[in-house]
Amino acid sequence: MTALLSVTDLSVAIGSKSLVKKVSFDVASGEVLSIVGESGSGKSMTAKALMGLLPHKASATGRAMFDGMDLLAPEVQPPRGTGIGLIFQEPMTALTPVLTIGLQLTEALVSHGICNAGEAQRRAIAMLDRVGIPSPADRMRQYPHELSGGMRQRVVIAMMMLLDPRILIADEPTTALDVTVQAQILDLLREIVTDTQIGLILITHDMGVVAEMADNVLVMKAGKAEEFGPVQRIFAAPEADYTTALLDAVPRIDASTSRKPALAEPLLKAGGINKTFAKRGAIFSKAARYKALDDVSLTMHRGETLALVGESGSGKTTLGRIIARLTEADTGTVTLNDTDLSALYGRELQDKRREVQMIFQDPYASLDPRHTVGRTIAEPMIIHQELSRSERSERVHELLEKVGLNADMAQRYPHEFSGGQRQRIAIARAIAAKPSLVVADEPTSALDVSIQAKVLDLLENLKRSEDLTLLFISHDLAVVRQIADRVAVMRNGRILELGPSAELFAEPRHPYTRALIDVAPVPDPTRKRGKRPVLQGDYPTGPLSEIGPGHWVAA
Amino acid sequence: MSVTPDIEVPKAPPGFLRRLVRSPSGAIGLIIVLLLIFCALFADVLAPYDPNKMGSGGRFLPPSGDYPLGTDEFGRDMLSRILFGSRITLIVGAVAVGISLTIGMAVGMIAAFRRGWVEAILMRGTDVLFSFTETLIALSFVAVLGPSLQNAIIAVGVAGIPFYARTCYSAALVETSKPYFEASIAAGARPTRLVLVHLLPNVMPTMIVVATLGVSTAILAAAGLSFLGLGAQPPTSEWGYMLAGSRDYINRAPWLMTIPGIAIAITVLGFNLLGDGLRTSLDPVERK
Numbered sequence: 001m002t003a004l005l006s007v008t009d010l011s012v013a014i015g016s017k018s019l020v021k022k023v024s025f026d027v028a029s030g031e032v033l034s035i036v037g038e039s040g041s042g043k044s045m046t047a048k049a050l051m052g053l054l055p056h057k058a059s060a061t062g063r064a065m066f067d068g069m070d071l072l073a074p075e076v077q078p079p080r081g082t083g084i085g086l087i088f089q090e091p092m093t094a095l096t097p098v099l100t101i102g103l104q105l106t107e108a109l110v111s112h113g114i115c116n117a118g119e120a121q122r123r124a125i126a127m128l129d130r131v132g133i134p135s136p137a138d139r140m141r142q143y144p145h146e147l148s149g150g151m152r153q154r155v156v157i158a159m160m161m162l163l164d165p166r167i168l169i170a171d172e173p174t175t176a177l178d179v180t181v182q183a184q185i186l187d188l189l190r191e192i193v194t195d196t197q198i199g200l201i202l203i204t205h206d207m208g209v210v211a212e213m214a215d216n217v218l219v220m221k222a223g224k225a226e227e228f229g230p231v232q233r234i235f236a237a238p239e240a241d242y243t244t245a246l247l248d249a250v251p252r253i254d255a256s257t258s259r260k261p262a263l264a265e266p267l268l269k270a271g272g273i274n275k276t277f278a279k280r281g282a283i284f285s286k287a288a289r290y291k292a293l294d295d296v297s298l299t300m301h302r303g304e305t306l307a308l309v310g311e312s313g314s315g316k317t318t319l320g321r322i323i324a325r326l327t328e329a330d331t332g333t334v335t336l337n338d339t340d341l342s343a344l345y346g347r348e349l350q351d352k353r354r355e356v357q358m359i360f361q362d363p364y365a366s367l368d369p370r371h372t373v374g375r376t377i378a379e380p381m382i383i384h385q386e387l388s389r390s391e392r393s394e395r396v397h398e399l400l401e402k403v404g405l406n407a408d409m410a411q412r413y414p415h416e417f418s419g420g421q422r423q424r425i426a427i428a429r430a431i432a433a434k435p436s437l438v439v440a441d442e443p444t445s446a447l448d449v450s451i452q453a454k455v456l457d458l459l460e461n462l463k464r465s466e467d468l469t470l471l472f473i474s475h476d477l478a479v480v481r482q483i484a485d486r487v488a489v490m491r492n493g494r495i496l497e498l499g500p501s502a503e504l505f506a507e508p509r510h511p512y513t514r515a516l517i518d519v520a521p522v523p524d525p526t527r528k529r530g531k532r533p534v535l536q537g538d539y540p541t542g543p544l545s546e547i548g549p550g551h552w553v554a555a
Numbered sequence: 556m557s558v559t560p561d562i563e564v565p566k567a568p569p570g571f572l573r574r575l576v577r578s579p580s581g582a583i584g585l586i587i588v589l590l591l592i593f594c595a596l597f598a599d600v601l602a603p604y605d606p607n608k609m610g611s612g613g614r615f616l617p618p619s620g621d622y623p624l625g626t627d628e629f630g631r632d633m634l635s636r637i638l639f640g641s642r643i644t645l646i647v648g649a650v651a652v653g654i655s656l657t658i659g660m661a662v663g664m665i666a667a668f669r670r671g672w673v674e675a676i677l678m679r680g681t682d683v684l685f686s687f688t689e690t691l692i693a694l695s696f697v698a699v700l701g702p703s704l705q706n707a708i709i710a711v712g713v714a715g716i717p718f719y720a721r722t723c724y725s726a727a728l729v730e731t732s733k734p735y736f737e738a739s740i741a742a743g744a745r746p747t748r749l750v751l752v753h754l755l756p757n758v759m760p761t762m763i764v765v766a767t768l769g770v771s772t773a774i775l776a777a778a779g780l781s782f783l784g785l786g787a788q789p790p791t792s793e794w795g796y797m798l799a800g801s802r803d804y805i806n807r808a809p810w811l812m813t814i815p816g817i818a819i820a821i822t823v824l825g826f827n828l829l830g831d832g833l834r835t836s837l838d839p840v841e842r843k
Contacts, residue, residue, distance in 0.1 A: 326737050353743035360734035368735045370756040376735075380742040426738070433742055 003065075004029045004199040005050075005167055010062035010072070012045050012054065012223075019045050019058070023225045025218050027167060027199040032190070034214035034231070035203045036246075038448035042223040043203045047169045050201075051086055052078040067166070081108055085160030089172040091152035094159075095144040102140030105159055112163065127158040131188060150181035154188065161192060167199045168192075174209065178311040179475065183519035186213055205449065207250045208478070208521025211235060219243050231525045249453040251478040253505070253520050264302040267469050268323065268437055271297045273332030275318055275493075292318045293329070294493040300437070305463065305470040307484035307501075309477060309516070315493040320439045320473045324358045325349065336437065354384050357430035361442040363422035367414040373400075373425050374410030380433035399428040402465075403458060420451035427458065431466050439471045444479065456483055477520045481505055486550070489513045494541045499551035509553045512539045574836035581832020587825025595642040602635035606792045615808045625810050627801065633811070636792035637818055643793045644774055644822060647708050651773040654712025656766050659719025664754055666720075667727030668746070678724060681717045689714040693776060697785045704777075704793065707786035711776045715769060722765050726758040760837040767830035771823035778819055794819050 003026035012020040020042040027033045035043045049060040050071055064071040071078045078084060088094045095104060105127070106120035115123065121140070128136035131154040144152055153173060160168060170189065174182035190213060193200050202213055210217055210231065217234045219227040219242065226240040238244045275293040293315045300306050308316040321327040323334055325341055334341045336355055344352055357380075360366045367376050374396045381392050397407035403424040414422055423443060430438055440459065444452040460483060463470050474480050480487055481501060488498040489512065497510040508514040544552040575581040594601060603623075610630035618625045624633035666677040684692070689711075696710035730736055731754065739753055778795025780786035787793035789800075794815040801811030 324741055326741060347745075350743040350745060353741055356741065358738060358741045360738065362734060366734045366738060368739070368753055368757070371753075379739060379744065383743050383745075383748070429738060429742070 003027060004031075005064065005066045005201075007050070007064045008062055010046060010049060010060065010064060012042070012049050012058055012060045014055070014058045019223050020049065020060075021223045022062070023218070023220070025216070025225070025228050027201060027216075029166070029199050030193060030197040031215045032193055032200045032202055032213050033216045033218060034210040035201065035218045035220060036205065036207065036210050037220035038205060038246075038450065040222065041220040043220050044171055045223075046220070047086070047171055047201065047203055050078065051080060051084060051169065053086075081160070081163045081165065082112060083165055084167045084169060085163065085165035087153070087156055087160060087168065087170040087173045089175050091149060091156050091176070092144060094156045095152060097144055100141055100143055101147075101155055105140070105155070105162060108159070108163055114163070123162060124158070127162050128155070131155075131158045131161070131192075132184070133158070148181075149177050150185060153177065153181075153185055157185075157188065157192070161196070165198060167201065169201045169203070171203045172205070173202070175204070175206070179477070179516065180311060180519050182209075182521075186521070189213070206521060207247060207449070207523040211523045211525040211527070212521045214525070219246070235523070235525050246450065247523065249450045250523050251453070251456070251476070251482045252523065253478040253481055253517065254522055254524070255478075255481060264304070266299050267302040267337065268300040269298075269333075269335045270319070270323060271333050271335075273297070273319065273322060273334075274330045275315075275322065275327070276330060291493045293322070296332075296490075296493070296495055298488065298495070298498075300469055300471065302436075302469055303463075303467070304485045305472055305483055307472045307474060307480040307487045308490055309474060309480050309487055310490035311475060313492070314490040316473045316490045317441055318493075319490070320358075320441050320471060323437075323471065324356050324439045325353065326358065351384070354380060354433045355435055356437045356439065357433050357435040359423070359426050359430050359438060359440040359443045361446055363419045363426065363446055364414075366426040367422055367429075369414055371413075372410065373412055373414065373417070376414075376425065377410070377428045377432050380429065384433065395432070399432055400425075402431070402462070403428045404454075418451075420447050420455060423447065423451075423455055424458065427455075427462065431462060431468070434466075435468065437469045437471065439473070441473045442475065443472075445474070445476065452479070459483065477505075477516060489516065491539065492541070494554065495544065495552075496539060496541065496554045497552065498544065499548070499553075503548065503551055509547060509551070510539070571836055575832050578832045578835050580828040581836060584825050584828030584830070584832050587821060588829050591641055591645060591822060591825060594638050595645045598638045598642050602632075602638045604632040604635045606631060606635040606639040607790050608632075615804065615811075617808070618810060624814050625808065627797075627808075627811055628804060633814055636797060637794070637814060640792045640794045640797065640815070640818065641822075643704070643787065643791065644778075644819075647704075647711070647777040647793075648770040648774045648826070650708050651712040651715065651777060652766050652769050654709065655715030655719045655769065655773075656762065659716045660723045660755075660758070660762060662716070662720040663723025663725075664727045664750055664758065667724050667731055668750055668754065677720070681720045681724075684717040685721070689718075689776065690779070693780060694785070697780060702785040702788065704781070704787040704791060707777050707780040710780065711773050714776070715773060719762070719765065719769070723758055723762055726761040727754055730754055730757045764830050764834045764837060767826055767833055771826040771830075774819065774822060774826075 005027045008024045009022045010020060011018065011022055023046055025033060035046060037043045048054050050064055054060060060072050062072055067083060069076050102124060105124035106117065109115055109120040109123065110117055125136045125140060128139055133139055133151060133154055147155065174185050177185065186209065189200060204210060214231045217229065217231050218225055219240060221242050226242045227234060227238065234243060235247065238247060273293050273296045276289040276291050278289050296319060308319060310316045318327060322329045329342065339352060341352065374393065377396045377399055378392050381387055381395060396410050400407050400409060405421060405424055417425065444455050447455060456479065459470065462468065472480065472483055484501045486499065487501050487504045489496050489510065491512055497504065497513045504513065505517065508517055540554050542555040545555050546552050575585065608631060612622060612626060612630060614626060614628055614630045616622050616626040622632055624637060626632055662677050662681065666674040692714040693710035696713060697706050700706040700709065736753055739749055777786055781793050781795035782799040784799065787796040797815040798812060805812050
């Protein structure tokens with residue numbers, strides 16, 4: 001098959017700094033090419049070079065033959081939209097918030113002189129229908145903010161497809177979306193590729209997505225192409241060491257797990273927790289509140305790792321924050337070691353807070369930018385322990401080494417560290433307080449997959465050496481499978497299923513759990529790619545009943 | 556497994572002062588403000604005459620070798636008066652901004668930290684004060700306290716409080732919702748520690764920029780009060796008052812009005828440029 005787009009020796013540089021080094025690949029029609037790599041690998045820059053959207057001062061060299069012209073030649077204006085379409089990670093940025101969807105869809109058709117306004121309207125509605133948007137004619141009059149993230153991404157895809165491009169570049173198109181929505185968007189993209197025989201360049205960091213979607217894979221690292229080849233070959237027999245390492249680092253949802261829940265005494269009991277938040281913009285109406293948590297109860301045993309899993313809006317973070325007492329529950333109690341945390345206030349609470357520590361998602365905002373790392377780690381000791389200055393700094397050095405950093409880094413400031421290192425520092429601060437429970441809220445979702453693997457290992461080791469109990473909040477089932485002893489699946493403020501990790505993954509009893517496991521991308525290209533079940537809105541949310549030892553399901 | 560070196564530490568970005576001087580506006584602003592401080596500190600040495608000595612060489616002398624900026628209606632040397640005026644101007648700027656900054660920041664930080672009814676009272680009170688123009692507040696203050704330079708400074712300082720309180724409040728709200736602040740709460744930090752050790756240092760950069768820009772506003776406001784006869788009283792060599800006093804002679808001796816006017820303009824420009832430079836060099840995003 002002749003290539004639709006043929007790239008040879010593409011390099012991008014800003015001044016003397018080289019961002020992409022001599023990358024070559026082909027895309028044929030009806031084919032999906034995945035460019036995969038970690039942050040800073042130059043994968044987005046490669047796409048931008050093809051679109052002629054490089055940042056100021058950056059220059060591209062090499063050849064990119066498309067439709068008989070070299071996209072990288074200085075006199076060539078890449079046929080944006082009509083020849084090559086681009087889909088971004090965050091669908092909101094691709095749409096103008098102040099214009100209706102209809103106007104944005106038809107504008108390009110009319111301005112490119114493809115058809116008149118009436119015809120454009122008709123085509124736009126047909127295309128919205130094609131990308132699976134219900135009642136498309138009504139949507140034409142709506143504004144982007146009235147649609148959900150997944151719907152917006154569909155609109156962006158429709159916008160691109162209206163111009164009938166030969167190649168579509170999708171830069172992390174599903175990274176900002178929930179896993180169930182991600183599955184639908186990926187299905188849609190594959191359908192479009194099959195039906196219209198366009199070439200799709202899919203840029204992603206997620207090996208699962210690559211395995212599900214790609215025909216060919218280009219693995220990039222630090223601007224260089226490590227490997228280029230068919231997806232089966234890349235996964236089965238990777239040639240580059242980096243590819244092997246990358247594949248090893250990916251947590252597998254289909255991995256075997258031998259974890260057994262510890263049968264220790266209960267450490268934490270959360271009972272009957274309710275929390276409502278005011279809806280935005282509702283000042284005058286008391287009724288305009290939504291339930292973030294609806295009568296949730298949970299028991300954690302000493303030494304176990306319990307994972308809270310759910311999509312955005314499921315209430316998992318709120319529950320974690322209530323347990324750490326960073327958010328106040330409307331009703332309900334949180335008891336830790338027979339102390340009712342929810343009844344403590346003021347100084348008593350401050351003294352008890354040490355017991356529950358939190359690790360946050362955003363490694364950049366987790367550390368006080370004006371404090372040295374050493375000072376940050378020492379804070380719990382300053383508050384709770386009477387230690388001399390030298391004892392304290394000794395302990396800080398000890399903690400830094402425990403989390404895999406060097407003791408002499410204590411004098412440095414957070415902005416000098418990478419995301420993964422900052423997360424290690426945040427972990428050091430958490431264990432400095434000598435807590436009995438650590439609440440980790442998506443601690444690795446902002447990190448690259450190789451760094452994620454190391455941070456998960458670190459948490460696992462510390463849990464044993466520091467005698468911790470871990471509440472692990474995540475949207476990523478594969479990560480949860482790797483680290484959790486028990487799993488609680490949440491949706492819309494309710495726990496739908498709670499059980500031992502091995503059992504829950506092998507035999508999910510609640511339909512929602514089953515659906516969540518089914519839609520998660522698996523990094524295995526040999527698995528059959530079928531259209532996945534669509535998650536319907538209604539699931540049983542009734543009271544939990546025990547169906548096996550320690551396995552509870554909502555009826 | 557080694558995919559990415561996780562332990563390597565990147566190099567520290569250049570220091571704050573170097574970043575400030577590297578931006579053109581920061582460098583020019585810094586030079587002007589430093590010159591001004593130099594003039595104020597060494598006014599006694601630099602000034603060729605006593606600023607209040609009358610009629611030594613004659614009235615309304617145009618700029619010349621003996622009197623580089625001429626003399627005023629009482630024959631006082633303008634250069635000496637401008638130099639001594641820089642002292643008062645700087646004191647006015649510093650003290651007035653100091654008053655607004657201290658009280659404004661306290662109000663803003665307490666409101667953002669305590670939330671609830673404390674926040675409601677403090678911030679709605681600020682809103683009420685905000686709805687009057689600063690000049691009106693300053694005027695009513697002087698009307699009660701009586702016209703003097705000291706009262707003008709207090710008036711300008713008080714009139715500036717709502718602005719600083721609002722700015723500090725919004726900066727503090729952002730910081731209190733960040734994970735590092737919550738991590739500190741979770742570590743059991745006492746309220747005083749949270750405010751003084753975490754909140755204050757993190758809102759300070761914003762407030763320094765605002766205060767630097769605010770110095771020029773305060774100087775203008777105090778000069779305005781003096782111009783109206785509500786601030787500095789004769790024979791003080793204050794620029795605003797000098798401007799007002801020379802109004803009657805604008806045709807006969809235009810330099811009498813021009814020179815203090817230019818002095819005020821340059822000072823305001825200097826502080827504005829410095830504030831601008833500080834904003835870029837204190838912003839962590841701009842550091843890279």
